[in-house]
Amino acid sequence: MAFNDESKQRIISIAQNLISAKVAAPSQINPTMVEEQVSMAVGLLHPEGLDETHKQAVVYELIRRFSSWIGKDTTLVNAEGHVAWLNSARKKGWRYWERYRQWSERKMSDAAIKALDDSTDRVLGNLEDPQREGRWDRRGLVVGHVQSGKTGNYTGLVCKAADAGYKVIIILAGMHNNLRSQTQIRLEEGFLGHETAGLREMGQLIGVGLINGEARIQPQCATRRADSGDFNRRVAKHLAISPEERPWLFVVKKNKSVLDTLIQWINARVADSVDSSGRKFVSSLPLLVIDDEADHASVDTGEQLFDADGNPDEDYQPKVINSRIRKLLNAFEKAAYVGYTATPFANIFIHRSNWTTDEGEDLFPSSFITNLAAPSNYIGPARMFGLLTTEGRVGGLGLTRYIEDHFNEDTKKGWMPPKHDGTHVPLHKGSDTVPPSLIEAIHSFTLACAARVCRGQGKEHCSMLIHVTRLNNVQKEVHRQVDALVRDMTQRLSRKIGQTQLVADLKALWESDFVPQSEEIREAAPDLMDGVSLPTWEQVLAALPDSLADIKVRMINGLAKEATDYIEHEGVGLKVITIGGEKLARGLTLEGLCTSYFVRTTKMYDTLMQMGRWFGYRPAYVDLCRLYTTPELVEWFCHIADAAEELRLEFDLMAESGETPREYGLKVLSHPVLMVTSPLKMRSSKTLHLSFSGQVLETVALHSNKERLQQNLNATKSLLSKMGAPASDSPRKNLLWRDIPGEDIVEFFNAYSTHREALKVNSAMLSEFITSMMKVNELTTWTVVLMGGGEGDPYDFGNGIMVSNMLRRKGDDSAAQKGRYSIGRLLSPSDEALDLDQAAWEEAMKLTLQSWSDDPGRRKDGTQPKKPEIPSGLAIRKIRGDGVEGVVKPSPENGLLLLYPLDPKKSDVSALFDGWDAPIMAVGVSFPKSHSDRTVAYDVDHRHWENYGPAD
Incomplete structure (x- = not known):
């Protein structure tokens, strides 16, 4: 053999x-x-x-x-109306799952397969037993990390659902033909077991069909793998199904015409009952709808009105795709809906009371929300960019290379300026060529392809992403330029004519970048590099001509006929540079992604997170990967990744406390950082209703202007003078005051100036929020701590108040160039516990350990995590608000204000503060969990949203 x-x-x-x-x-x-x-x-x-x-x-x-190892999933569940049903006895004889499990062994470890088994059991168990009589409806959401294997997870769920007795399974697979086709192919491998040739026609056996290809367990499929294989009128005309048949699979686009045709066919050919109003419905076939990228197109961006009694307007018309999905579910007596996404924010914004006669309930995940953990070899934001600490962002893999030559900052013109229209012609300094940074990125990709050949990975796919514009006409120009560059490089190396400079450039990049970077990653992430070594330059040079000759340059957009057909190149290895926009931004998998060149300007939460195609798994070649992007986009991406992580931690705490998806929805709706998501998906473009309940806020973007610095120092001195002498039991090197009136804190924030780039911390909003909460007897008294004991000079605030040493917080160089003092974390992990007594500390520690998740997707390395040794801020704030019966008294009336005097000379950007020797006053605020649902209204106009760029 x-x-x-x-x-x-x-x-x-x-x-x-x-x-x-x-x-x-x-x-x-x-x-x-x-x-x-x-x-x-x-x-x-x-x-x-x-x-x-x-x-x-x-x-x-x-x-x-x-x-490799895998953390534990966490789930919020609403069990109302649900009957538990899934146990070992119920799973006996399941064959779809068994052959998928065996098929998965080819590429997954035992630990990963067990985690998949447990995870899909949990999701399926939170749906209803398809054999349960009567009407039922369950709606859930599964949240995974970007590019972490969500398709594999829902393929396993499909197999188990079919085994359990779900008869109609509909996959909503994105908005475009190539993504739908890609999803169809994955389901053919993992569920059907054969290629789809035509209606009720089996093509050759593939995937799970090679393990067990018996015809009697082959599911039926009404869609095909071809781009034109979506459900249509021709298929509907000849298709009928009955309850005794094997399960039917439909892999369809989120497209009005397709969904209308499917609904019409169900009403005409499948519906077997009529309700009291004359509406047809299906009573005999349990339905499972899986909504891939559930935050995209599925969410109703309109606003349904409610009367004084809270009843929804029944004449309201939901947006097109949302309406059709709901009509699908409403057409079945027994229906289950599971959305899959890495960016769940839009789904959480869905109003849980929306309802119409034709559509039924909206798609809010009222039954459950599951957070999937990632394997230890997953490379997510924490591992890619590092974690925020008081020393700045540390621990990233160092794969980012900054782009600053794609346009002229002064003229706002150039090859790819942030704002351009469809007539834009990309010229670099007036020449019809790409900028040097893109030339270097293409050289980097070429070297990565050759190095993978040297490592014995030549038959595996290698991809490069170029994502610089959403406009098709401009993408065509970029494609033309890149294709000309690659052909020129290929000819020079293959013919060995005029290759001297090209070889010299490639060698210089290899020796100055790849050699040291590979060594750094080998030291920082040995789990990703065990067993592989970096080839020599001579080996790479020998592999370069053939590697270059194999590279194809393709466009992936609404106009392009080409697509990245990895399946046809299985076992050979496709080497491809893909140029595109929205299709590359969401869902479409780029196999073996090595190099990304990314200058899109959007800062919307969900859009930017989904553009992170560079996350995922890079076994034995992570050291060859590069991300070319702008410093600003890295800053924004880190910012929203941190906020998303904060919400995941909040989720874990709520899951441990037994709270439901509704409570989590309320928490997300009021989260201040979500000001950067699309206003349409937030259901309001004018007013945000924010709550800081259970939040910690810290100023990490600070002024360098002396007038503002003096203003904030004066505000601090004024507060200190009102409070008198600090408590005698102040924590070591810090000064503490208790029972400070809320009015004094409001006055402080009225006088204090937050930086306009401090998106999460706005002094005016904080003042309003505290004032609002005082009206319901919350946040009426405060603990204030003046932090000391740092590495800086002492400072005398007057009135006998002095800190022994100001604190050091390292500033970011790129922000300093724009006149901003930008730091990592202001608070140290233990700062929020400074005023806790022993009982409260122990209860917060207990809750921290109970809700702790060992999810590798949140860590900067692949090592087994250590359990926390100090209470988390989330647990501290929950204990403050809720208390513990008989142990800790609830204190939602007591907030914590932390004052941080930062030494400008220890900032590492001291040139910003020339002539300023006093402290830079930064603040942290820890709000206990509230017992009130009060919010503060924050009015914005459309120009505010435009600052974040277009939301695709």
């Missing part, structure tokens, strides 16, 4: 099973044992033996699998 990708996967699968049977825990596995089991598997399939390179590739893959 010849050694190919199929035999490699079979060897891995056999060896993996042998290892799993031999050891009780992954810690017992070592390289010697792995080599022994691989040799045994090779002996079974290749008695003649294997080339040492191929054998070591198998050994490395198994070591990587067994060294």
